[in-house]
Amino acid sequence: DQPVKAMERDKVITCRYTLRENPPDILLTNYKMLDFLLLRPADRDLWRYNTPDTLKYLVVDELHTFDGAQGTDLSCLLRRLKSRLDIPSGHLCCVGTSATLGEKENAPDVLGYAASVFGEPFDADALITEERLSAGEFLENDMAVRFDLPDPGDTNDLDPESFDSPLEYLGRQAFLWFGDEGPRKDGESDDEWRVRLGTLLRGHVFFQNFLKVLGGRPMEYSDLLGRLVKVAPRLGEREDSYGSLVLDSLVSLVSHARKREGERLRPLVTVQVQGWLREMRRMVASVPLRESRPELFFSDDLKADRLSRTLPVIHCRDCGAMGWTSSEDQDDGSVEIRDLKSFYSGFFNKSRKIRYLFPGEAGGEHRGLAGKTRKLCPSCMTLSDVRDGGPCPLCGEPGLVPVFVPDSQYQKTLKDGTVKVLSSNDCPFCGSSRGLSIFGARSTTLSSVMISQTMTSRGNDDKKMLAFSDSVQDAAHHAGFFGARTYRFTLRTAMAKYIADGGEGKTLSEFAAGLPRYWSSKLDGGEYVSTFIAPDQAWRREFARLKETGTLPGGVFLENLSKRLGWEAFTEFGLNSHIGRTLEKSGVAVASPDPAFFAHSAALVLEALRNELPGMAPPEEREVSFFLSGLVQRMKTKGALYHPELEEYIRR
C-alpha cells in the first residue's frame, strides 16, 4: 500500500516524510518505535516545534503488560522523552489504561507502579475503576417466580455436542429451563425472543443465585459449581457431568439474553469466559511407593524432598510409549536427579549416562527387545538387579518397581578418530528415529490447540482472534505459528466433514480431487478462498483485493488454491500422517491399500519367492502379507506415494 500523504475521510496520514514535515498533534506509536523516533537523526524534525510545554498528555495503553524488564525499559524511555523535550516535572498529564489492573483494594500498589513507570506523582484519587452494579442492585425489582432446574431424562439434551447448531441448542435449553414459555415463538423476532429470555432469566432463582455467588468477581469454574451445589444440592446428586452441563446451559442462555436500553439492545449481563493454560515445562512424574500410581507434577511446584522422589518423563512422539528418564550414577546405581538443569543438558548432549525406564514394559527383553528389566527403588532411587520380589539391596524397601531399561548406548567415531559412547533417543519399541523426547508442551503449542478447538467449534459463529505476546521478538513468530496451526486444523476439520459426507472409501487421488470440489460447492467463492488459503499464500495481491473489495480472484488463482488443498489432503494421509494431531493419529481416517489388490500383490510376491528361492523353505503367506503391509506402511509415512506433481522427482 502507498503511504497516505493527506488526511481522508477514512484514512490517517501514514507517510513518514509528511509526518516529519508537519508533526502531528497526536502521535500514536509503540514503545519500540518511540525509541527510534528519539534516536534516528532523520526523525529529529518531528520534534523541532516542541517547546517544554507542548506535549501535554502521555497515554500508555495496556499498562499492566509492562512488567519486569519491559517496565524498566518503558520507564527509562519515558524519562528520556521528558529529558529530550525538556519537560518540567509535574507538567505532563500521564494516563495508563488497563482492563486487567486496578482494583480499588490495591490502589496504593497500582498508583505506586504508575508513579515509577511515568516518573511522576499520582494522587490517591487518580485511580478510576469500574462502576458495577451489585447482584442485589441488578435484581432489585425481580421476584423469583421459577425454581426448577432442567430435568431431562437424558443428559444428551443438555449437551451442546448433541445439536447441529448453536440456535438449536439454545432453543432446547430455553425449553428445559422455562417449559413452553422458553423457546422462540412463532412470529416472534430473534431480538424480541432474546429480550424475553432476559426477563425469564431474571425471574429464575438459579440465575439470581448464580449472580449472587459470583458477587461481581471472576471465579474458577470448579469453585463456582461447588458453591452452586450448596444452594442447589440437586446439581450434585446426579452423575458427574450433570452439574456442569446445567451450568453451561445457564451461561449459554445468559450470553444470548438481551435487555432493551432505549432503542438499543444490550447484553443482559456481560459474560466473559476465560481459559487459562500453564506451560508444561520441567515436568516430572513420581516414582510410586507401593501400589500407588505415578503422578505428573510441575517440578517447580515441588519441595526438594518430594522432588528427589520424581524423575523427568519421556515419551515417543510416534507410538506414545512413556516412561521415566534419568542419568545413572555408574558407581552406586543411583538415578536420583540432583539438578534438573544439568540432567537436561546431559539429555540433549546424549550423555552415555542417560537411562530410559519404562515401568509398563518390564519383561520387554523376552519379546526380543534389546535391554533388560531392572528394579527401581522408590525409596532410595537406585537401580538394582534383585530378582523374585526381593527387597532393595541398599535400603531394604520391599516395594521395588520393575522397569524395562533399553540398551540405548551406541558408539560414534569422532573426526579425530576417538570413539565416544553416546546414548540414543531412538524409540526402542517402534524404532522411530529420535522419537523419544522430554514430555512437555510449550505455551505456543497449548494455545494453538485451544485456538483451533475454538475456531473449529460449531458453537463459534463469530471467529476472531487477537494474540498478545509479552515479547516483541516472539510476536511475529507466534503469529506465523498460530496461523499455520489454525490452517492445519481447519483442513483436518474440512477433511473429516468430507469423509462423513461421501468422501469415505475413495482412492487417495479421488479424495484429493473431491475435497476442493466438495468445499467449493458448499461455500461461496469468497468464503472458500478465505477458509482455505494457506498462510504462506495470504500475501497474494488477489487475496488482498478480495479482502478489501470483495472481488473474487481469477480462475488460475482458484485452480491453484484447489490444487494446494488437494496436495494438503494427500500429505495429511502420507508424509505428514504422523506429525501432530492428524486424522490418522486421532482415529478419524487412514489411507490403506485396497484389500483385494493387496492380497493379489501378496500372492504374486509369494509365488515369485517360491520360484526364485528354490531349496529354501518358502515363507508362509501370512509372513509375506505381514512384511508387505509393514513395507507399505513405511513407504506411506516416508512420503513414497505417487502424486502427479512429484513426477519430475521420480528416479527411474
Ligand SMILES: [Zn+2]
Ligand atoms: Zn515409539
Ligand SMILES: [Zn+2]
Ligand atoms: Zn532402596
